[in-house]
Amino acid sequence: MKCDRKIALVGNPNSGKSTLFNILTGLNQKVGNFPGVTVDKKLGHCRLLDESRIQVIDLPGTYSLYPKSKDERIVMEALLDKQNATHPDVIIFVADATNLRRSLLLYTQVADLKIPIIIALNMMDLANKSGIEIAVDMLSHKLGVQVIPISASHGQGIDHLKQAIQYTSEIPVQSDTIQVKELAPGLVEKIAEEMNIHEPYSALQLAHQYDQLNFVSSEDRDRIRAIEETLSFHSQKVQAAEIIARYNFINDVLFDTLKLKEGAKRETISNRIDAVLTHKVFGFVIFFAVLFLIFQSIFSWSAYPMDLIKELFIWLGDTGHQLLPAGVLTDLLMDGVLAGLSGVLVFIPQIALLFAFISILEDTGYMSRVTFMMDKIMRKVGLNGKSVIPLIGGFACAVPSIMSTRNIENWKDRMITIMVTPLVSCSARLPVYTLLISLAVPNQTIFGFINMQGLVLMAMYVLSIVSALMVAWLMKQIVRSRERGYFIMELPVYRMPRWDNVLLTMYQKVRTFVFEAGKVIIAVSIILWVLASYGPANSQEQAERVYQSPAYTQKYAPQEIERLKASARLEYSYAGILGRVIEPVIKPLGFDWKIGIALITSFAAREVFVGTMAVIYSVDADDSNTESVLQKMRSAKNPDTGLPVFTTAVAFSLMVFYAFAMQCMSTMAVVYRETKSWKWPAIQFGYMTGMAYFASLLVYQLLK
Amino acid sequence: MKLSQLEPGQSGIIKEFTDVEMSIKLMEMGCLPGEPIRVERIAPFGDPMAITVSGYQLSLRKLEASTIILR
Numbered sequence: 001m002k003c004d005r006k007i008a009l010v011g012n013p014n015s016g017k018s019t020l021f022n023i024l025t026g027l028n029q030k031v032g033n034f035p036g037v038t039v040d041k042k043l044g045h046c047r048l049l050d051e052s053r054i055q056v057i058d059l060p061g062t063y064s065l066y067p068k069s070k071d072e073r074i075v076m077e078a079l080l081d082k083q084n085a086t087h088p089d090v091i092i093f094v095a096d097a098t099n100l101r102r103s104l105l106l107y108t109q110v111a112d113l114k115i116p117i118i119i120a121l122n123m124m125d126l127a128n129k130s131g132i133e134i135a136v137d138m139l140s141h142k143l144g145v146q147v148i149p150i151s152a153s154h155g156q157g158i159d160h161l162k163q164a165i166q167y168t169s170e171i172p173v174q175s176d177t178i179q180v181k182e183l184a185p186g187l188v189e190k191i192a193e194e195m196n197i198h199e200p201y202s203a204l205q206l207a208h209q210y211d212q213l214n215f216v217s218s219e220d221r222d223r224i225r226a227i228e229e230t231l232s233f234h235s236q237k238v239q240a241a242e243i244i245a246r247y248n249f250i251n252d253v254l255f256d257t258l259k260l261k262e263g264a265k266r267e268t269i270s271n272r273i274d275a276v277l278t279h280k281v282f283g284f285v286i287f288f289a290v291l292f293l294i295f296q297s298i299f300s301w302s303a304y305p306m307d308l309i310k311e312l313f314i315w316l317g318d319t320g321h322q323l324l325p326a327g328v329l330t331d332l333l334m335d336g337v338l339a340g341l342s343g344v345l346v347f348i349p350q351i352a353l354l355f356a357f358i359s360i361l362e363d364t365g366y367m368s369r370v371t372f373m374m375d376k377i378m379r380k381v382g383l384n385g386k387s388v389i390p391l392i393g394g395f396a397c398a399v400p401s402i403m404s405t406r407n408i409e410n411w412k413d414r415m416i417t418i419m420v421t422p423l424v425s426c427s428a429r430l431p432v433y434t435l436l437i438s439l440a441v442p443n444q445t446i447f448g449f450i451n452m453q454g455l456v457l458m459a460m461y462v463l464s465i466v467s468a469l470m471v472a473w474l475m476k477q478i479v480r481s482r483e484r485g486y487f488i489m490e491l492p493v494y495r496m497p498r499w500d501n502v503l504l505t506m507y508q509k510v511r512t513f514v515f516e517a518g519k520v521i522i523a524v525s526i527i528l529w530v531l532a533s534y535g536p537a538n539s540q541e542q543a544e545r546v547y548q549s550p551a552y553t554q555k556y557a558p559q560e561i562e563r564l565k566a567s568a569r570l571e572y573s574y575a576g577i578l579g580r581v582i583e584p585v586i587k588p589l590g591f592d593w594k595i596g597i598a599l600i601t602s603f604a605a606r607e608v609f610v611g612t613m614a615v616i617y618s619v620d621a622d623d624s625n626t627e628s629v630l631q632k633m634r635s636a637k638n639p640d641t642g643l644p645v646f647t648t649a650v651a652f653s654l655m656v657f658y659a660f661a662m663q664c665m666s667t668m669a670v671v672y673r674e675t676k677s678w679k680w681p682a683i684q685f686g687y688m689t690g691m692a693y694f695a696s697l698l699v700y701q702l703l704k
Numbered sequence: 705m706k707l708s709q710l711e712p713g714q715s716g717i718i719k720e721f722t723d724v725e726m727s728i729k730l731m732e733m734g735c736l737p738g739e740p741i742r743v744e745r746i747a748p749f750g751d752p753m754a755i756t757v758s759g760y761q762l763s764l765r766k767l768e769a770s771t772i773i774l775r
Contacts, residue, residue, distance in 0.1 A: 063732045063733060064732040066728065066732070068729060098759075098760075099734075099759065099760055101734065101758060102732075102733070102734045102758070102760075105732060236724045236725055236728060237724060239728050240724060240727055240728055240731065243728065243731045243732060244731070244736070244737075247731075247736055270761075271744065274744070274745065274754070275745070278745060278747065278748065278754075279748075280748045283748060284748065368763070371763075372747050372752060372754065372763045373747055373748055373749075375747065375751070375752055375765070376747060376749035376750065376751045376752070377749060486729055486768070487752055487763070487764060487765045487768060488729055488730060488733055488762060488763075488764045488768060489762065489763050489764070490733070490760065490761070490762055490763075491754055491760075491761040491762065491763050492760075493760075493761075
């Protein structure tokens with residue numbers, strides 16, 4: 001079978017590259033990962049007008065071929081290395097007609113690599129509106145390439161572009177741009193000869209970047225280094241000279257092809273909006289209103305669909321148990337797999353809603369203003385202006401919030417944000433806190449209006465945000481990064497969100513979560529289910545049998561017996577055994593083995609703590625029934641000492657433990673998916689559990 | 705005069721840069737010698753600043769702006 005031709009989209013950030021990619025491929029796209037970096041690898045297929053199929057790849061947006069981040073390096077690797085799996089046969093260069101001069105800088109670099117290229121001149125409608133006139137034919141003639149005016153957001157010119165792809169030749173036809181050899185006399189020829197490279201600019205790029213390109217072997221690196229030393233090559237100075245030479249060329253090209261009719265009108269409107277949106281007072285009022293809206297939506301609006309999903313799965317489980325023959329397989333399917341699936345799907349409403357907001361904020365250009373406003377304070381603690389959204393989202397749920405860190409371009413800022421987001425008090429901690437606070441804090445009012453329980457709950461929330469910022473600051477000192485932290489960023493002109501893009505983003509994020517993080521979540525939840533349901537041979541049966549003796553059956557109602565049995569089964573399960581195993585370790589924190597069981601099972605999700613407590617203390621395992629769990633926990637006595645188990649010290653110690661510990665497999669699964677290695681989730685689990693342990697130890701020993 | 709010393713509303717023309725590495729990034733973004741540059745506004749906490757150069761807006765930190773020498 002003939003391989004599909006590979007087409008790569010190359011262009012500046014905000015040039016409408018992704019919108020064009022979405023139009024070309026529609027739902028025929030796959031989001032994957034480039035090895036070693038965090039930017040999405042978007043691949044898709046597109047049918048041309050003659051029904052032939054092409055493969056389209058969306059390369060990360062960049063301003064030049066000299067990468068400033070790991071993500072931008074991808075572009076260079078794909079274009080320079082002919083063996084690379086994403087090396088294109090044809091490049092579609094997406095130029096922003098409203099910023100043509102800057103777009104052409106990257107164009108001239110890419111064109112000099114001599115891969116067949118077509119220019120898609122995007123945002124023509126906006127350029128026309130703001131009085132920019134481009135003589136397309138003359139531009140095409142001067143550069144020696146096809147230039148197709150399009151408007152990706154309105155779907156205009158797409159058929160012309162497809163035609164151009166169809167008819168493009170297999171050999172590069174673009175004109176030369178600058179005298180590459182003059183930039184580094186002698187060096188370009190030498191490297192081209194030594195490395196057997198035909199194109200002078202490819203040779204020069206290799207001279208600049210050989211040390212950071214994965215495909216260059218170490219022998220080749222040594223050879224290039226030796227050549228550079230003999231010719232005393234200064235990479236940065238040559239880069240600067242190249243950029244100036246390129247702009248001179250571009251100014252010549254644009255001299256009679258680009259005309260400005262009047263002052264840029266869009267700019268002034270945008271400026272007026274900015275005067276309000278980044279205002280000292282109104283700017284923050286509006287920003288907090290936006291944050292509040294996002295928070296509300298993922299905290300409370302998403303509760304309705306989430307409850308529906310939960311109820312649907314409870315109903316499915318019950319029906320399954322009734323219809324299928326009782327046995328291990330049915331139990332596995334209904335209680336293990338189905339519960340795991342429910343645990344994955346329940347996140348969909350939150351993810352969809354958060355990403356609806358985020359893609360609107362990105363699309364309109366407001367997100368860059370948020371970064372602009374918040375940069376100074378967030379930078380102090382090692383974060384980025386854009387970290388605000390994931391951190392606030394963390395109050396609802398860390399899972400979608402960590403997925404949203406993809407908008408943070410700087411690698412180090414992004415990693416730190418991912419690392420600290422789970423410390424922010426998420427909604428799953430709320431039932432745990434509610435239970436423990438009502439156990440330990442009297443429901444009293446001081447000074448006539450301050451409720452003690454409310455005060456403690458607020459303190460837990462404040463603790464969470466303070467600890468997140470402190471850890472971020474610490475990590476800023478520890479994490480090393482080769483990237484220089486630039487903040488030179490474009491503030492795009494405000495525009496209306498493209499709703500089909502918003503919907504597509506929601507769909508993609510949900511799909512990625514379900515299929516990638518979902519696998520891990522289901523696997524872990526099955527393991528946890530087995531641990532909590534099974535035990536070593538016969539030990540559970542023996543424990544249960546006790547309650548069949550007349551001593552119990554005469555005294556208790558059948559339902560009560562069932563609950564006692566469930567409690568006994570859990571105590572003698574593998575989870576129960578593990579609880580006893582870890583007891584010596586958690587004893588200094590004031591926890592007994594029963595709490596140990598809850599710590600293990602609530603790794604599935606923090607709120608499972610309440611359910612496990614209910615089973616251990618054999619009350620009806622219903623979340624709404626906290627009152628009865630509370631009664632049982634309050635009267636629980638330590639069999640050795642006869643003293644209450646849940647003292648104030650234990651309750652606070654537990655609360656602090658849940659505040660810091662990484663008790664959430666879904667978060668770990670999503671961190672794995674976002675960083676594509678187990679290293680980061682492992683570090684995160686380690687530091688959070690360590691922090692939780694020592695904080696609990698301190699609290700318990702002080703309050704005891 | 706450095707770009708970082710300008711107040712909002714003031715403008716100048718780029719003369720040169722004090723940092724080669726930073727200058728590459730700045731020039732890629734359109735800040736070229738000879739180009740007029742205007743400070744639009746400064747973020748509420750005093751840093752970063754928003755500038756207009758060759759028809760669009762950039763935001764950059766004052767530290768970065770201090771590498772741009774104006775004529």
